[in-house]
Amino acid sequence: MNTERTLKLYNSLTGQKEIFTPLTPGYVGMYVCGPTVYSDVHLGNCRTFVSFDIIYRYLLNLHYKVRYVRNITDVGHLTDDGEDRMAKGSKVAQLEPMEVAQKYTVGFHDMMRIFNTLPPSIEPRATGHIPEQIDLVQAIIDRGYGYERNGSIYFDVSKFNEENPGKYGQLSGRVIEELLTETRALKNQEEKKHPADFAIWMKGRPQDLMIWKSPWSVGFPGWHLECSAMSTKYLGQTFDIHGGGNDLKFPHHENEVAQSLGSCGHAPANYWLHTNMLLLNGKKMSKSDGNTITPEQLFTGTSEHIEKGYSPMEIRFFMLQAHYRSPLDITDHGLESAQKGYRRLMETYKILDGLAPHTEDFDGSESATDRAILDLVEQAYNGMDDDFNTAVALAALNEIGSYIHKIANQQLDARELAPWVLERIKTVFQNFIFDIFGLKEEAESGTDGTVEGLMNLILEIRAQARAQKDFNTSDKIRDGLSAVGIAVKDGKEGVRWEKTN
RNA sequence: GGUCUCGUAGCCGAGUGGUUAGGCACAGGUCUGCAAAACCUGCUACAGCGGUUCGAAUCCGCUCGAGACCUCCA
Numbered sequence: 001m002n003t004e005r006t007l008k009l010y011n012s013l014t015g016q017k018e019i020f021t022p023l024t025p026g027y028v029g030m031y032v033c034g035p036t037v038y039s040d041v042h043l044g045n046c047r048t049f050v051s052f053d054i055i056y057r058y059l060l061n062l063h064y065k066v067r068y069v070r071n072i073t074d075v076g077h078l079t080d081d082g083e084d085r086m087a088k089g090s091k092v093a094q095l096e097p098m099e100v101a102q103k104y105t106v107g108f109h110d111m112m113r114i115f116n117t118l119p120p121s122i123e124p125r126a127t128g129h130i131p132e133q134i135d136l137v138q139a140i141i142d143r144g145y146g147y148e149r150n151g152s153i154y155f156d157v158s159k160f161n162e163e164n165p166g167k168y169g170q171l172s173g174r175v176i177e178e179l180l181t182e183t184r185a186l187k188n189q190e191e192k193k194h195p196a197d198f199a200i201w202m203k204g205r206p207q208d209l210m211i212w213k214s215p216w217s218v219g220f221p222g223w224h225l226e227c228s229a230m231s232t233k234y235l236g237q238t239f240d241i242h243g244g245g246n247d248l249k250f251p252h253h254e255n256e257v258a259q260s261l262g263s264c265g266h267a268p269a270n271y272w273l274h275t276n277m278l279l280l281n282g283k284k285m286s287k288s289d290g291n292t293i294t295p296e297q298l299f300t301g302t303s304e305h306i307e308k309g310y311s312p313m314e315i316r317f318f319m320l321q322a323h324y325r326s327p328l329d330i331t332d333h334g335l336e337s338a339q340k341g342y343r344r345l346m347e348t349y350k351i352l353d354g355l356a357p358h359t360e361d362f363d364g365s366e367s368a369t370d371r372a373i374l375d376l377v378e379q380a381y382n383g384m385d386d387d388f389n390t391a392v393a394l395a396a397l398n399e400i401g402s403y404i405h406k407i408a409n410q411q412l413d414a415r416e417l418a419p420w421v422l423e424r425i426k427t428v429f430q431n432f433i434f435d436i437f438g439l440k441e442e443a444e445s446g447t448d449g450t451v452e453g454l455m456n457l458i459l460e461i462r463a464q465a466r467a468q469k470d471f472n473t474s475d476k477i478r479d480g481l482s483a484v485g486i487a488v489k490d491g492k493e494g495v496r497w498e499k500t501n
Numbered sequence: 502g503g504u505c506u507c508g509u510a511g512c513c514g515a516g517u518g519g520u521u522a523g524g525c526a527c528a529g530g531u532c533u534g535c536a537a538a539a540c541c542u543g544c545u546a547c548a549g550c551g552g553u554u555c556g557a558a559u560c561c562g563c564u565c566g567a568g569a570c571c572u573c574c575a
Contacts, residue, residue, distance in 0.1 A: 322515085399522085
């Protein structure tokens with residue numbers, strides 16, 4: 001690939017695409033808000049982390065040394081009723097909070113593996129960083145932005161706003177005056193000076209299980225604090241990229257910015273990246289309206305929302321077809337379309353991989369086909385450079401695929417393709433499909449070669465039958481294979497077969 | 502109600518003011534013993550109304566519609 005590429009990304013902080021310039025040339029620090037492990041992983045999480053996986057992979061592909069930190073939230077994230085999510089989960093299941101955290105962390109990791117995401121460089125847990133969070137609270141108090149009420153510490157948003165005009169609300173586009181006049185009644189609001197203030201340390205109640213000693217009370221850290229503490233610890237006071245789902249922009253990320261500025265005077269990240277939501281039936285998934293589907297249901301097809309199951313890689317491909325900042329609506333038809341697209345791309349790759357260069361009477365010139373293909377290669381990488389536009393890259397690969405099929409079917413003279421161009425697109429396809437898009441082959445044919453052996457035998461018998469014009473036999477074989485889910489594809493170069501379900 | 506984003510063909514979904522996105526579906530054709538696959542051709546577009554411009558899907562305004570956030574959520 002080219003050595004000089006310009007990566008542009010959409011920075012939520014400024015609302016526009018910017019050229020990416022890392023703090024230290026060649027190195028990238030990226031923090032992504034991970035899941036709260038109080039229940040089974042939500043399909044929406046999968047999209048977010050697949051999106052950031054592709055971003056991570058592309059940064060690696062640009063030869064950056066990336067430190068990718070993605071946290072596990074296992075304390076401090078409260079429900080509407082002011083109850084800790086972890087504690088609630090543990091009471092319901094009669095488990096220690098840490099057992100709940102462990103159970104769903106394992107489940108989350110399993111799901112990430114199923115979707116073929118690369119593990120982050122560091123995966124810190126909130127409960128493992130209580131001292132760091134206490135230090136951060138102290139730093140905020142020391143700088144005058146934290147105040148105590150009955151053993152809890154709150155972040156003083158109005159004071160912060162007065163001394164740092166324009167900083168609070170910048171990320172999420174909030175109007176500070178409105179936030180400060182907000183009059184909604186919420187739990188624990190009575191302790192705050194202003195409704196917009198948020199807890200950075202909460203005093204524990206007798207029934208709370210996850211509590212720690214602090215200078216102010218035995219209690220637990222506020223939800224937003226962990227990310228500030230852990231990103232600072234592993235990436236520094238200011239780092240390159242901070243990411244997360246769109247719905248975390250406010251208040252979570254906005255408060256992170258305030259905490260960082262409020263504790264040390266530095267903004268946490270130069271670039272904020274936000275992924276968009278996964279929709280079902282055109283609306284955000286929501287358990288309460290039954291408009292939801294779990295990853296397992298999506299795999300098995302056991303949901304009223306879809307007619308059949310789809311594989312993890314088909315779903316990953318489905319996500320690739322949309323840009324990460326666009327909402328993506330899950331529909332049966334859309335998934336079906338992605339399934340076919342995924343299979344076609346993988347099939348194209350196999351054909352490409354088996355294509356031999358045409359070297360004998362190659363005259364060394366560059367044909368129109370060569371130029372068109374090289375241009376498409378350029379388009380694919382340019383797409384990724386433009387805020388990780390996987391849809392554009394995929395479109396370019398599809399067009400290259402069209403040339404590959406033409407050559408494989410001898411509909412286009414193989415001499416049109418210079419040997420070095422063929423090698424180039426082999427590398428490019430490999431690079432995109434496996435390294436950048438993070439797709440993988442799913443057809444699990446027997447690894448011991450039994451299935452290949454059987455198939456070769458069967459197809460050889462069929463070839464003989466066809467040669468003798470015994471079409472009864474050949475069609476019986478083809479139909480029989482089709483019935484067990486194997487498609488036979490006759491081509492000029494020979495017969496190919498593929499599992500279809 | 503406030504803030505923001507978006508409205509692209511049968512469906513999904515890209516799009517930097519002037520050049521075919523792509524996929525799926527559909528209809529013809531090539532290939533095939535017949536199919537499938539593949540390839541070729543075709544088919545439906547830029548919510549509406551104004552404005553800026555030589556030129557707007559792209560910029561601006563308004564209207565209508567949708568979604569997100571504002572409250573736990575990726």
